[in-house]
Amino acid sequence: MLTVHSTVTMLLGAACAVSAIAVAQDPKPERKKGTIVEGTVNVYDYNPKESGTDPDIAGQLATIGPVGQQWYQHVMTLSNPYFEGRAPGSDGIAAAANYVEFWMRQSGLEPGFPAKEGESERTTYRQPFELPGAGPKVIDSAVAIGDRALKSGDDYIVLGSSGSASVTAPLAFAGYAIESGKDGYTSFKDEGEDLKGRIAVFFRYEPINQEGVSRWSERRWSEYSAAAPKLEALAKRGAVGVIMVTPPDARDARRGLETTATSRFGDRLSIPAMQLSIEAMDALIQQADPDARSLAEWRQKADEGAVTTVPLKDSVQVTLKAEVTTGTISTDNVGGVLRGAGSLAEEWVIVGSHYDHVGFGNYGADPRNRGKLHPGADDNASGTAAMLCMTKLMADWYASDDAPKDRRSILFMAFSAEEIGLDGSRHWTEHPTLKQESINAMINLDMVGRLRNDELVVGGVGSAKGFKDWLRPRFEESGLTIRADPSGRGPSDHASFYSAGIPVLFLFTGVHDVYHKPGDHGWTVNPGGAAKIIALSEAIAQGLVSEAKLEFEGKTAGSGQDRGYARVRLGVSPGYGETGQSGVVVEAVSEGTSAADAGIKKGDVLLAWNGELLEGAGDMMDQLRKHAPGDKVKIKLRRDGKELEVDVTMKASKSRG
Ligand SMILES: [Zn+2]
Numbered sequence: 001m002l003t004v005h006s007t008v009t010m011l012l013g014a015a016c017a018v019s020a021i022a023v024a025q026d027p028k029p030e031r032k033k034g035t036i037v038e039g040t041v042n043v044y045d046y047n048p049k050e051s052g053t054d055p056d057i058a059g060q061l062a063t064i065g066p067v068g069q070q071w072y073q074h075v076m077t078l079s080n081p082y083f084e085g086r087a088p089g090s091d092g093i094a095a096a097a098n099y100v101e102f103w104m105r106q107s108g109l110e111p112g113f114p115a116k117e118g119e120s121e122r123t124t125y126r127q128p129f130e131l132p133g134a135g136p137k138v139i140d141s142a143v144a145i146g147d148r149a150l151k152s153g154d155d156y157i158v159l160g161s162s163g164s165a166s167v168t169a170p171l172a173f174a175g176y177a178i179e180s181g182k183d184g185y186t187s188f189k190d191e192g193e194d195l196k197g198r199i200a201v202f203f204r205y206e207p208i209n210q211e212g213v214s215r216w217s218e219r220r221w222s223e224y225s226a227a228a229p230k231l232e233a234l235a236k237r238g239a240v241g242v243i244m245v246t247p248p249d250a251r252d253a254r255r256g257l258e259t260t261a262t263s264r265f266g267d268r269l270s271i272p273a274m275q276l277s278i279e280a281m282d283a284l285i286q287q288a289d290p291d292a293r294s295l296a297e298w299r300q301k302a303d304e305g306a307v308t309t310v311p312l313k314d315s316v317q318v319t320l321k322a323e324v325t326t327g328t329i330s331t332d333n334v335g336g337v338l339r340g341a342g343s344l345a346e347e348w349v350i351v352g353s354h355y356d357h358v359g360f361g362n363y364g365a366d367p368r369n370r371g372k373l374h375p376g377a378d379d380n381a382s383g384t385a386a387m388l389c390m391t392k393l394m395a396d397w398y399a400s401d402d403a404p405k406d407r408r409s410i411l412f413m414a415f416s417a418e419e420i421g422l423d424g425s426r427h428w429t430e431h432p433t434l435k436q437e438s439i440n441a442m443i444n445l446d447m448v449g450r451l452r453n454d455e456l457v458v459g460g461v462g463s464a465k466g467f468k469d470w471l472r473p474r475f476e477e478s479g480l481t482i483r484a485d486p487s488g489r490g491p492s493d494h495a496s497f498y499s500a501g502i503p504v505l506f507l508f509t510g511v512h513d514v515y516h517k518p519g520d521h522g523w524t525v526n527p528g529g530a531a532k533i534i535a536l537s538e539a540i541a542q543g544l545v546s547e548a549k550l551e552f553e554g555k556t557a558g559s560g561q562d563r564g565y566a567r568v569r570l571g572v573s574p575g576y577g578e579t580g581q582s583g584v585v586v587e588a589v590s591e592g593t594s595a596a597d598a599g600i601k602k603g604d605v606l607l608a609w610n611g612e613l614l615e616g617a618g619d620m621m622d623q624l625r626k627h628a629p630g631d632k633v634k635i636k637l638r639r640d641g642k643e644l645e646v647d648v649t650m651k652a653s654k655s656r657g
Contacts, residue, residue, distance in 0.1 A: 034478045038468075041457050041485045046510040048452040067389050068531035074103070074385030075449060075530075076522040078355070079377035086376060087359025088131055088417045089329035096355050097334050100384065100414045101125045104336035107391035112335025112411055113433050122433070125336055129427040130328040131417055136160045136268075138260050142321040143274055145284055155280040157257045158322045159244065160264030161231060162273035166321035167240045169199050171288045171312040174239075175302035177202035177230035179641050182216040185224075188233065189308045196238035198311060199318050201285065202230055203247045207303040212251035215303065220252070223583065223607060228266025229641035231273060237309075241272045241320040245281040247299045260324070266585070267603050272320040288312035331356070331416040333424045335433075338395055340545065342406030348434050349544045350411050350442040350502075351390050351537070352425065353383035354418030354493055358516060364419045365516050372518040377525055379515065382449025383507075384414055386534050393538050394545075408440060408545040415493050418446075421573075425493035429500045441503040441544050443537060444494035451509045451529025455481045456536075459506035462486025463498055464550035474543065478536040488554050503550045505540065507533060568627045568650040570620070571595040572606075583607050583638070584620050598648040601639065608636035624650075 064072070077083075078099065084092025104112075104125060113127045114120060138158045143150040150156050172195050175187040185207065206225040207215045216222045227244065234242050246255055257275055276284070282295040289298075289312055301307040334355070339345065357376030358364040365374055375381075391412050397403050411434060415424030441464065448456075458475070461468045461484045468484065475482040485506075488498030494506045509529065514520045544550075571593020572586045583605040589595050600606075606614050609623040610633055627633065629652035636645045 032479050034476045034480045034482060036472065036475050036482045036484050038461075038484045038486075040487060041459070041483050043457065043459075043490060043508060043511065046457055046483070046508075047512055048455045048510050063528035064531055067393070067534055068527040070392075071382075071385045071389050071530045071534065072522075072525070072527040074388055075377055075381045075525055078381035078384060079375040079520070079522040081373055081375070085359040085361075085374040086355060086357045087362075088331040088356055088420065090359055092359070093331065093356055093416065097126070097332050097414070097416075100334045100355055100388065101336075103388045104334070104391055104412060107336070107338075107388075107395045109336030109338055109391055109395070109412060112337050112413065113333075117431055122337060125334055127333040127335060127428060127431070127433070128330055129333070129416075129424070129431075130330055131420065131423060136162070136260055136264060136324045136326050139323040139325060140321070141274075141323065142166075142319060143276070144319040145287065146317060150276070150280055153257070154277070156274045156276045157263070158260050158324060159258070159273040159275055160260045160262070161228075161266055161268050162260075162322045162324050163268060163270040164323045164325075165241075165270065165272050166319070167199065167272060168317050168319040169197055169240050170314045170316060171243075171284075171318060172198040172200050172239070173285070173289075173298060173307070173310045173312060174200045174202040174234060175298075175307055175309070176206055176225075177234055178206065178224055179229065179233045181206065181224045182222070185305050187302070187308055188237070195234060195309055197240055199241040199243060199320060200234040200237075200239035200309070201243045201245065201281065202234065203299065203302060204244055205247060205250055205252065207305065208247060208250055208299075209303070212249045223638060223643075226265075226583070226605065226638070227263075228585070228603075228605070229638070231265055231269060232267075232640060235269055235271060239271065241318075242269075242274070243281065243318075243320070244273070244275045245295070246278055247302075248278050248282070248296045249299075268326065272322040274320055274322070284316075284318070285312070288316040331424070333416055333428055334414040336391065336412050338391065338398060338410040338412070340407045340409035341398075341403075344406045344408045344546070346438060347408040347549065348411055348439045349408050349541060350413060350434075350439060350497070351387055351394075351445070351541060352413040352415060352442060352493055353387040353445040354380050354416070354424060355384040355414040356416045356419055356424070357381075358419050361518070369518055374516065374518055375521050377520050377522040378449035378509075378512070379447050379520060380418070380445075381522070382447060382525055382530060383445035386445045386448050386530060386537065387412055387414065389534050390537055390541065393534070394541060397538075397542065404546040406546065410541070410545060418493055422493055422496050425496035429496045432500075436500060436502065439497075439502050440549050441505065442494060442497040443541065443544075444492055444497075444504060444506045445533075445537065446492040446506065447508050447510070448530055448533045449509065449525035450512050451480075451526050451533060453481070454479065454529070454532070455483060455510075456533060457483045457485060457506070457508040457510065459485040459490050459508065460488040460494060460498065460504040463488035463505075463552065463554050464503035465553050467503060467550060467553070470543070470547075470550075471540065474536065474539045477539060478532065480532060480536065498554060501552050501554075503552050507537065509533070568624055568629055568631065568652060569593060570624060570648070570650075572600060584614050594648050594651045597651075598635070598646045600635070600637065600646060600648075603639070605638045606635055607638055607643070610634055611636075
């Protein structure tokens with residue numbers, strides 16, 4: 001069924017093509033006086049209910065006007081599948097960066113950054129930076145039995161935690177490779193048994209029954225089935241290589257081969273690690289087993305715990321070769337300058353928005369939606385579109401007779417990697433291309449696409465002396481209901497600037513039911529509302545570039561800003577857990593954080609939070625949002641196959657008031 005919005009959207013589709021470039025001034029419709037509601041807003045709870053839809057199409061189009069049309073065209077473009085949900089490192093985000101740069105040039109902006117740090121001349125629209133944690137990449141691999149080579153992708157894949165090495169050795173069967181399972185189950189007789197110099201073959205998951213389901217868990221698989229501790233157990237017993245295989249007839253959707261990207265189990269090994277298909281492994285084990293038993297027979301024995309590690313025929317020599325790199329992801333902040341004039345030309349205002357999103361939901365999203373496109377129309381094609389509309393509006397104003405003769409310069413920026421941890425804005429504030437003291441203020445547009453009941457959150461109104469009063473007439477002129485939050489902190493890029501002692505404003509229309517979900521489509525946004533928000537941003541920017549310089553008010557952070565998404569921060573970087581495997585793998589622990597104080601280590605797997613299961617990073621974020629600084633939390637984790645519980649005292653995340 002078509003919603004009002006989609007009817008308008010269709011009409012718009014047609015209209016946009018006509019007026020793509022010319023962003024004429026909006027006809028100023030009769031506007032009711034705006035109201036201001038002061039007070040802190042918890043942005044994760046701020047989800048205003050839609051008060052019914054306005055069937056007045058003509059009125060809608062009038063409200064939208066040419067700026068709303070242009071905005072909508074940007075949103076529909078940036079949120080279409082071609083841009084792949086704009087995850088850093090993807091082709092989609094590279095295309096989005098080109099799109100943003102194109103429109104900055106269309107607005108006549110000059111390059112925003114110097115080509116090299118420390119240079120003064122600005123010659124490029126890009127500020128590249130590196131992100132850790134790029135998935136492993138296979139440069140070369142081989143699996144051969146004697147001189148019979150197996151086919152990569154069909155018969156085998158290289159596991160994501162494989163080391164770069166090449167070995168030729170006989171096999172040993174290691175069952176489920178579980179050191180200490182349920183009811184004393186173990187796959188090993190002792191610590192150092194006969195795996196030395198052999199390639200260990202092990203089953204994924206845990207003992208199963210005739211129906212192919214776990215003997216140890218009601219849910220899918222228990223924590224004993226985790227692959228990471230199995231790999232560690234085999235490596236420390238001297239295996240020179242490992243082969244993982246799915247037990248035949250196990251009831252799990254993942255019967256086929258994983259990919260290298262989805263099989264990063266725990267730390268990287270120093271030995272080659274492969275997964276073979278059930279068919280390829282069945283043929284191999286029958287060849288290597290003196291009794292030529294099938295893989296299904298071996299599974300049976302392992303299910304009953306009737307077997308520990310068994311060396312197989314020395315004459316059957318298997319070669320495993322893997323060459324794997326783990327690199328960094330390179331991504332760009334995109335920036336353009338609208339040069340000021342007169343006595344204020346060397347002072348600056350920054351207008352920014354993040355243009356990245358979570359791609360196919362491999363991070364920053366509900367694990368149940370992993371692999372699905374997350375278009376990110378509201379988050380944050382909407383803010384990027386508003387920023388681009390602002391480039392044209394301000395450039396036209398600067399070129400007009402209305403512009404004051406003394407006006408500050410404006411750096412428009414699209415940040416990358418916000419969803420990962422404010423990385424793009426933090427990179428800029430740690431590698432600034434402008435003197436901090438020359439910056440009057442930063443306006444951050446993040447999720448401005450779903451205005452409901454004309455209610456808008458504006459955060460940061462307390463981040464400069466007298467800022468609230470300075471803003472009041474502009475708020476009233478807007479005709480909107482402004483939820484004026486004094487705090488300059490929050491789960492978005494303005495927090496990086498606030499922490500650096502720069503006055504900030506954060507414009508936000510609230511969360512909603514498709515926040516960070518595959519449903520955040522272009523047709524769900526509100527162009528008319530966005531036009532009003534852009535008009536307000538324009539009015540504020542016109543003041544910030546020409547009026548008295550603001551004086552920062554608030555607490556700055558020490559160096560090394562944080563990655564806060566909540567009022568508190570744990571301080572771990574969650575890694576890619578095993579797909580379908582519960583728990584949060586700790587990729588890194590930041591110094592001086594709650595986690596570091598509690599002794600949480602890299603490689604730990606966080607299993608439960610105050611007794612509540614942690615499925616994935618999403619659950620951890622949900623838990624974090626419930627806490628305040630000083631709260632005590634019990635976290636159950638697994639380290640080297642052993643479970644332990646640690647007491648954690650939550651520390652404030654520097655990114656929120
Ligand atoms: Zn966002």
